Amino acid sequence: MFENIFAGFSSILTITNITLIFLGTFAGIIVGALPGLSTTMGIALCVPFTFGMDPLSGLALLGGIYNGSVYGGSISAILIRTPGTAASCATTFDGYPMTQKGQGVLALNTALISSLIGGIFGVFVLLFIAPPLAAFALSFGPPEYFMIAVLGLTIIITLSEESLLKGLIGGLLGVFVATIGFDPIVGIPRFTFGIVELYDGIPLIPALIGLFSFAQVIRLIGKKDSIDEGFKGSLKGTKGNFPSWKEWKTIRKTLFRSPIIGTIVGILPGAGADIASIVSYSEAKRNSLTPEQFGTGSIEGLVASEAANNSVVGSSLVPLLTLGVPGNAASAVLLGGLLIHGLFPGPFLFAENPSVVYGFIISLFIANVAMLILGFVGVRVFPLVLKMSTSLLIPVITVLCVTGSYAINNNFTHVVIMLLFGLLGYVLESQKFPLATVILGIILGPMAENGLMQSLVMSRGSWMIFVERPLSLALLSLTVFSTVYSLRKIYIKKSVPSK
Amino acid sequence: MSETEVLELKVNIDFYISLSIFVVSCVFFFFTKGFEEDAAFFPKIILVALGLTSLAMAVFTKKNIKPEIISFDLRSIFFVIASFAYVFSFSKFGFLLPTVLFFVIILKLRDYNNMKKGIFISLGTSICIYYFFSRILFVPLPRLGSWF
Numbered sequence: 001m002f003e004n005i006f007a008g009f010s011s012i013l014t015i016t017n018i019t020l021i022f023l024g025t026f027a028g029i030i031v032g033a034l035p036g037l038s039t040t041m042g043i044a045l046c047v048p049f050t051f052g053m054d055p056l057s058g059l060a061l062l063g064g065i066y067n068g069s070v071y072g073g074s075i076s077a078i079l080i081r082t083p084g085t086a087a088s089c090a091t092t093f094d095g096y097p098m099t100q101k102g103q104g105v106l107a108l109n110t111a112l113i114s115s116l117i118g119g120i121f122g123v124f125v126l127l128f129i130a131p132p133l134a135a136f137a138l139s140f141g142p143p144e145y146f147m148i149a150v151l152g153l154t155i156i157i158t159l160s161e162e163s164l165l166k167g168l169i170g171g172l173l174g175v176f177v178a179t180i181g182f183d184p185i186v187g188i189p190r191f192t193f194g195i196v197e198l199y200d201g202i203p204l205i206p207a208l209i210g211l212f213s214f215a216q217v218i219r220l221i222g223k224k225d226s227i228d229e230g231f232k233g234s235l236k237g238t239k240g241n242f243p244s245w246k247e248w249k250t251i252r253k254t255l256f257r258s259p260i261i262g263t264i265v266g267i268l269p270g271a272g273a274d275i276a277s278i279v280s281y282s283e284a285k286r287n288s289l290t291p292e293q294f295g296t297g298s299i300e301g302l303v304a305s306e307a308a309n310n311s312v313v314g315s316s317l318v319p320l321l322t323l324g325v326p327g328n329a330a331s332a333v334l335l336g337g338l339l340i341h342g343l344f345p346g347p348f349l350f351a352e353n354p355s356v357v358y359g360f361i362i363s364l365f366i367a368n369v370a371m372l373i374l375g376f377v378g379v380r381v382f383p384l385v386l387k388m389s390t391s392l393l394i395p396v397i398t399v400l401c402v403t404g405s406y407a408i409n410n411n412f413t414h415v416v417i418m419l420l421f422g423l424l425g426y427v428l429e430s431q432k433f434p435l436a437t438v439i440l441g442i443i444l445g446p447m448a449e450n451g452l453m454q455s456l457v458m459s460r461g462s463w464m465i466f467v468e469r470p471l472s473l474a475l476l477s478l479t480v481f482s483t484v485y486s487l488r489k490i491y492i493k494k495s496v497p498s499k
Numbered sequence: 500m501s502e503t504e505v506l507e508l509k510v511n512i513d514f515y516i517s518l519s520i521f522v523v524s525c526v527f528f529f530f531t532k533g534f535e536e537d538a539a540f541f542p543k544i545i546l547v548a549l550g551l552t553s554l555a556m557a558v559f560t561k562k563n564i565k566p567e568i569i570s571f572d573l574r575s576i577f578f579v580i581a582s583f584a585y586v587f588s589f590s591k592f593g594f595l596l597p598t599v600l601f602f603v604i605i606l607k608l609r610d611y612n613n614m615k616k617g618i619f620i621s622l623g624t625s626i627c628i629y630y631f632f633s634r635i636l637f638v639p640l641p642r643l644g645s646w647f
Binding site: 037045165166168169172173175176179183185186188190191214217218219221222389390391392394395396398399400402403406407410412415416419423427428431433445448449452453 | 548583625632636
């Protein structure tokens with residue numbers, strides 16, 4: 001194995017490949033930062049450019065885009081509360097409040113470092129323990145996926161400590177929205193009212209953009225025309241722009257835990273960086289000594305989201321490279337890239353093309369370094385957007401929201417959906433309904449429904465399937481424990497008289 | 500438009516939101532009657548749960564929360580209308596012209612000091628966004644006359 005790793009190193013370390021990795025990472029960061037342009041779109045746009053390249057160079061470029069775009073989503077999430085990709089939706093919860101407190105540069109630097117640590121961890125896992133992890137991932141069937149979705153939905157309790165009822169309503173609303181479109185089992189359209197564009201369901205990105213970004217812009221329109229205090233002090237130097245020693249001590253456990261969560265979620269086919277970041281965020285909040293600060297600009301919350309979503313980059317390639325099963329949409333497009341270059345993923349890929357495969361994995365390490373360098377340079381430029389007058393920022397953000405929503409499918413229905421979700425988000429958030437629960441419902445709803453319906457088909461209608469399978473039973477026990485623990489915490493907190 | 504133009508209402512808004520969600524749940528539950536059994540199963544569970552929680556919230560807020568004064572900045576309402584109008588005109592008249600007009604309207608709404616500078620920035624930003632999306636990312640944005 002180590003000979004193959006050295007062979008990979010020698011293959012990837014050429015001027016051309018390093019240049020392509022940097023170019024890909026740069027392009028990925030831009031694509032990720034722009035709302036409406038997804039990681040999948042960025043990779044798909046660049047696949048044709050790789051036709052004339054040798055396989056390793058082409059894959060290195062695509063890997064750079066993949067890695068860069070997941071980090072890039074955090075930039076707009078932190079600065080203008082618009083998640084550039086779905087993977088950064090949890091980053092908005094604390095990233096933007098940090099910007100509002102004048103800690104925008106600190107947030108960007110923290111996100112960059114967390115993304116680096118998460119990204120390297122994910123690639124490390126891919127390099128050294130891919131095959132046994134892939135076998136573990138294969139043991140997950142519909143009952144396990146359903147239980148993961150339910151476990152994820154119990155996060156609603158953690159996210160809605162202020163008002164459990166409001167959190168539940170938000171989560172259920174999100175799950176209901178996810179049922180719009182074709183039914184996954186029978187294939188009939190539900191709640192589409194004859195609108196063809198809704199047959200595929202409510203698209204996630206426009207809904208995200210609307211709930212977070214457009215809703216925020218509606219709020220901003222009434223504010224005074226003053227420069228937003230996005231950051232205080234200088235863009236140069238480290239004072240106030242990097243986590244202090246005290247903050248490092250606070251976040252070290254989260255930095256250790258979040259990449260593990262992201263890796264576990266990432267290896268599961270169908271579970272992507274968006275789920276990883278939300279699950280990680282919730283676990284960080286549950287285990288934090290200061291959970292009340294989450295949602296108000298907690299550096300822990302930001303670290304949890306970013307470390308988890310970047311670790312998915314490497315781990316999502318585990319089922320792809322070892323079994324030929326893409327872990328998410330982005331790795332599905334990468335599968336296309338592999339096939340174009342004559343590489344057939346599966347058990348024999350590592351044996352037949354070791355220098356290419358290991359070279360590709362090592363290119364992801366280098367892509368993380370490229371992300372760090374480009375990110376540090378970018379941190380001196382990105383926050384300049386905060387110096388813009390609010391009056392100019394409002395139409396720019398609105399136009400980006402509209403164009404981004406349109407760009408997904410060249411479809412105006414998506415833009416209208418974005419606007420409607422913006423209104424919904426504005427109304428709900430003004431009455432302290434946690435938007436995070438709505439997003440959680442939209443993301444996890446399809447996984448829950450598919451898992452439940454397929455499980456019931458497998459068991460011919462018997463619900464015992466969820467307790468007969470050991471893994472499903474373990475997840476069910478974890479769900480029950482997690483729910484009871486969270487409810488108990490809320491009960492204790494509310495029964496302690498306030499000072 | 501002046502900063503102080505607000506619309507004030509004294510309502511128990513939580514009650515009305517939860518009641519609206521309850522009504523919507525009932526309506527959509529009614530729609531599930533027309534689906535096949537398998538297709539209706541999951542949505543029915545969710546709608547029942549949503550209906551019950553929103554009803555619980557409506558009852559709770561009616562009993563325990565007093566109506567409070569909610570103020571709506573008229574500029575926010577106008578902005579939402581302008582955004583919908585912008586999207587409609589974007590689909591009919593292309594990207595550039597409606598985007599520039601939208602910029603100008605928002606700057607006017609916000610009493611922006613230097614309108615000449617604002618128009619210049621509107622034009623420049625619109626052209627940059629158009630060029631970036633359509634030429635670099637190959638996203639075919641609508642052009643004037645494309646709806647004929």
